[in-house]
Amino acid sequence: MALSLMAYAHEGARAVLGDRRAKTLVLLGLAEALCAGGVLGWGMALAFVAGLAAVVYGVLALRWIGAKPQGDDLLRQAASGPGRAIRSRWEARYPGLAKFGGAGFVLIGLALGWAVAWGCALGVALAGLLVWMGAEVPALARHRAAEAARLGVGPAFAVVLRGGAALGGLALGLGLLGLAGYYSLLLAADAQEVLRPLVGVAFGVSLVALAARLEAWAGDGAAVALDLFETYIATLVATMLLGGLLAVEAGRVYPLVLAGVGLAAALAAVALARLDKGRKMVETLYQTTLLAVGLALAVDYPATLAAFAGGGAEVSAHGVFFAAVLGGALALLLAVLAEYHADNGRGPVRRIVEADAIGPAARIGAGFAVVLRSTTGPVLAICACLWGAHQAAGLYGIAVAATALVSLAGVFVVLEAYGSGLDGLAARAGLPKTARDATATLDAVGAAARPVVRAYSVGAAGLAALALFFAYARGPGGAVALDLGDYRVVIGLFVGGLLPYLFGGLLMEAAGRTGRDIQEALVPAALPLAVPVLVGVALGKAALGGLMVGVIVTGLFLAVAVLIGGAAWESAKRYLGNSARAKSGLAPGTDPVDAEGFYKAVVGPALPPLMKLVNLVALLVVSWL
Numbered sequence: 001m002a003l004s005l006m007a008y009a010h011e012g013a014r015a016v017l018g019d020r021r022a023k024t025l026v027l028l029g030l031a032e033a034l035c036a037g038g039v040l041g042w043g044m045a046l047a048f049v050a051g052l053a054a055v056v057y058g059v060l061a062l063r064w065i066g067a068k069p070q071g072d073d074l075l076r077q078a079a080s081g082p083g084r085a086i087r088s089r090w091e092a093r094y095p096g097l098a099k100f101g102g103a104g105f106v107l108i109g110l111a112l113g114w115a116v117a118w119g120c121a122l123g124v125a126l127a128g129l130l131v132w133m134g135a136e137v138p139a140l141a142r143h144r145a146a147e148a149a150r151l152g153v154g155p156a157f158a159v160v161l162r163g164g165a166a167l168g169g170l171a172l173g174l175g176l177l178g179l180a181g182y183y184s185l186l187l188a189a190d191a192q193e194v195l196r197p198l199v200g201v202a203f204g205v206s207l208v209a210l211a212a213r214l215e216a217w218a219g220d221g222a223a224v225a226l227d228l229f230e231t232y233i234a235t236l237v238a239t240m241l242l243g244g245l246l247a248v249e250a251g252r253v254y255p256l257v258l259a260g261v262g263l264a265a266a267l268a269a270v271a272l273a274r275l276d277k278g279r280k281m282v283e284t285l286y287q288t289t290l291l292a293v294g295l296a297l298a299v300d301y302p303a304t305l306a307a308f309a310g311g312g313a314e315v316s317a318h319g320v321f322f323a324a325v326l327g328g329a330l331a332l333l334l335a336v337l338a339e340y341h342a343d344n345g346r347g348p349v350r351r352i353v354e355a356d357a358i359g360p361a362a363r364i365g366a367g368f369a370v371v372l373r374s375t376t377g378p379v380l381a382i383c384a385c386l387w388g389a390h391q392a393a394g395l396y397g398i399a400v401a402a403t404a405l406v407s408l409a410g411v412f413v414v415l416e417a418y419g420s421g422l423d424g425l426a427a428r429a430g431l432p433k434t435a436r437d438a439t440a441t442l443d444a445v446g447a448a449a450r451p452v453v454r455a456y457s458v459g460a461a462g463l464a465a466l467a468l469f470f471a472y473a474r475g476p477g478g479a480v481a482l483d484l485g486d487y488r489v490v491i492g493l494f495v496g497g498l499l500p501y502l503f504g505g506l507l508m509e510a511a512g513r514t515g516r517d518i519q520e521a522l523v524p525a526a527l528p529l530a531v532p533v534l535v536g537v538a539l540g541k542a543a544l545g546g547l548m549v550g551v552i553v554t555g556l557f558l559a560v561a562v563l564i565g566g567a568a569w570e571s572a573k574r575y576l577g578n579s580a581r582a583k584s585g586l587a588p589g590t591d592p593v594d595a596e597g598f599y600k601a602v603v604g605p606a607l608p609p610l611m612k613l614v615n616l617v618a619l620l621v622v623s624w625l
Contacts, residue, residue: 043253043307047180050260054173054410057267061166065140065159071147075429079143108200112620115197119182123204123233126178127226130171131212134225137167146425149438156438160422164414165270171229172263172410179236180256195237195244195252196623202234203616210609214507214525224416224453227608228409231460232259234612235406238467239399241475241619246314246396250307255403257303258324262407265296270414285415285449289335292411293328300324300404315393323389323397327404327463330385331456337377338455341370342448342567348374352572367569374565375557378455382462382556395470402463409460416453422446451567454604458563461608462556468615469548472622480545480622492535492543496550496614500558503527503610504603528613533621541625548615555611562604 070076101124109117141163148155179201186194209230212223236255243251269292273284301321308317341348348370355366389397426439473480482489506524536544 043250043257044180044184046303047176047253047256047260050264051173051176051180054169054263054267055177057271058166058169058173061162061169062137062140065144065162065166068144068159069147070143071429075143075146075425075431078425078428079139079146112200112623113193113197115186115193116200116620119197119200120204120207122178122182123201123206124208125204126175126201126233127205127208127212127229129174130226130229131208133167133170134223137163137170141166142422142425145422145442146429146431146435146439149422149426149431149435149442152434153438153441156422156442160442161270161273161414164416165267165410167225168270168410168413169263169267171225171413172232172259175229175233176256176259176263179233183240183252183256195241198237198240199616199619202230202237203613203620205230205233206609206613206616210525210528210606210613213606213609223605224457225413227457227605228406228413228416228460230609230612231457231464232406232409234616235399235402235460235464235467238464238471239396239403241471242396242399242467245474248308251396254304254307254320255400257307258300258400258403259407261299261303262292262296262404263410265299266292266408266410268292268295269411285445286335286452288414289408289411290332292408293332296404296407297325297328315396319392319397320400322392323400324404326385326388326392327401328408330381330401330459330463331405331408333381334378334455334459335452337381338451338564338567339448340377341374341564342451342571348565348568349571349575352569353575356572356576367572370568371561371565374568375560378459378560378564379557382459385463386466395474398463398470399467402460402467405456405463406460412453412456415449451564454563454567455560457608458556458559461559461611462552465548465552465555465611465615468612468619469545469552472548472615472619473545475619475622480541482542482545482549486542488539488543489546491539492546492548493550495531495535496547496552497554499527499531499547499551499614500555500607500610504558504607507603507606528610529617532614532617536618536621536625541622544618544622544625548618551614552611555607559604559607559611562607566604 101121105117105121108120141160145156145159145163148159179198182201183194183198186197209226212226236259239255240252243254245251269288272291273288304321304324305317308315308320343349352363352366352370355362385401386398389401391397393400421443423436423439423443426436431439473482484490503524506527510524532544532547535547
């Protein structure tokens, strides 16, 4: 709580005191937090305060950005184009999505209960709001940053950094408030089930996240922010489900506390980030990430001791905290591995570039070898985190490690939003060479940071999916034993392992035929919804559990190979320029490097939502089986 208040005070205490609407918002939020603290405990109060502080932070950051100079008419016209295109594309889908959503709401309410249906509606609403913010906030930040680039790199850096922080604060703050608020409402209403409806919230978010990926084939900052938001909500829900198996209420509330502390630490680290003279921007961004991890863990320790001070739980406070430390360490390790694979001066990129001197076949072989080998480090790091977290606090420790990992999503939203498309905007607006040099530098730094975000996104999605599986195996439908001697479990494993490949193939075909027509993606979109239901009804709970494991294993390996290993191939392609095509004799657009980039852009980002959505569907339907 102290960190959130520090970030809040650093960014705009004076602005809040001078703004009647902001003061009203803060007072209402604090009153809500005090009520939650009195009725539900101070852990819930901390979650509410952290969520509120993040939202206010985002609002104030947007006000700060909006007050910056807008530039001339040409810049304003160029800046409005991308956001307008995204808005028009989604607005064109609203009528059909509304009809589908209304029918789905009624169907879910009748089949799974109205509490689950309302949870799903809340998830869709939160994700839909993020889609809108993802179009508006980056467009505003790019616009003002392009104009600020006339003054140099420093002023433009400050604007884009604040823009990413605004998007992260608003999205994750609203998500934390929404989830904590719905949980509080269910408790206050003395609902028969207070945790299962939360699965509906995560399910609604996942539906919109997958639809966004299918709609925007090449992906953008908004889609990545939505992916991280989806992982954030799904992980919190899974950890609360596993916490419900403990003998104390702290097991349910602690994930919200951990998320609130991580969010506050991330925003505080961004607020304290400064581009000092002589320091590289990449170093500033990575030091911001390291600072966020350090601040979060510094507050996590006393928060964990306080949460489990009453005893009675099957896990110890120190064991739970150690699991959280492992989650933070995994975030840093994945960032290091991603930077290693994307750096032009490191081994993976050098091997591809050196193979180009032999010929196109050698270059293609070296590229595929790097992609395949790239799975080793991240997967072993995730395995080590799983082992250590389980030793510390059992299955709940694994879920806590995943929560600690996703609690830092605010920093990685900043990294993804950083400088994306800024140089293109400056070119369309005809800015002078000094401004173009500044925007080109910002775009280059953004490109260097993007593989780090991809690695974090994949790792967080993998841990989130595993937490959902453990919640299934130990959760609402009773314990599910996966006996590998049972042929039904083996069938489930094979079908689950097949699903990411079939999904990817169908998605590639749809994208190749139509580019951006979402109707062509209806078949791959239906797979994660229909296959778990069919397998569960036909073969039972154990087979459905096998399906969940299969889709996690192959989906994780594919996502790591495509997004992290693909970053090395992408860096090599930029380094070689046109020389790769010159040696291969291929026409532009037919180089296998281009094909791999297309696969990475289309299929890679859709794999993390696939893993989580399959597991969420299984959690929802297990009560039928």
